[in-house]
Amino acid sequence: MSEPAHAPSTGHELEQSKFGLYVEIAMLLAVITGLELVTVYLPFMRWLLISVLVILSTVKFMFVIFYFMHLRWDKAFCTILFFIGLVLAGGTMWALLKLFGSEASKPLDSARIDPPAAVLRVS
């Protein structure tokens, strides 16, 4: 999570070591992407595969925002501000998927829908 900024001397050392850190993280992200690809072809239960994919994507997401986007070194307010948007977006997605994923939300089969009375009168 976010930490207060370091003293200039420590900050300078940090800038020097960031190059190697960024390359390592990028390689890790590439490996995780490869793992995601392998995961979809594994003969396991669907819920397990979906869970693994969600976890791997979340790990990638967190690495990018905390290291590449500097949230780890910036003030905590930046993290809070971004997570407000993220939580609202995630909450909206969750609510919509729950609503439309329920049995009662399944669309009616068009072949089984009785035609409106007006249509019957015309025919």
Place this chain on the structure above:
Amino acid sequence: MSTAAAGAIDHHNDPTTSTGIPNKKLLMWAFLASDCMFFGCLISTHLIYRLHPPPGTPPARQVFSIELTSFSTFILLMSSLMMALAVNAIQKGNLKSLRWSLLTTIFFGCIFLGCQVYEFRNFVFEKHLTITNSILGTTFFTLTGTHGLHVLIGVIWLSGMLIYSFTGRLGEKDSIDVEMMGLYWHFVDIVWIVIFTAVYLLEYI
């Protein structure tokens, strides 16, 4: 500017603002938070229609090309690395390194856009999936097209910054401008991380 001088500027704090955060950075984080909700709605819409596909919807697995999309994802991740190195370079006052990093990021961004154009072309002309002939096409093209538009805006912004770096007016003191651009570019990357899983990979399970 020499590397030794880099430690003199604190790139993560601005004591002149009430929050201690540079105003431009705060603005960008607020914008990205709102863009999260925008993409959240687009992704939800796509997933809802995938939960209950109407009759006649083509199987997405037969339409998508996971090899091409994986390549695009790898390219975008590498562009994020180059963008992070560009921000690191300007914070050290290293203009030469900044230019090379920006140029590589633009290059990777263009490859990503090229892959997307190829994919769209393939879907429309080979797979006969258009934005109007099925719900899958409507939600897919709207979502990935909006993301592609964000990438295009990012590439234009990067190109502008690259040209500006040759005017001699860009220095370590302006690193916040490059950092803002970097935040935007990384955001485009994290949105793709979610799209790659939610839109493409889930179809293969």
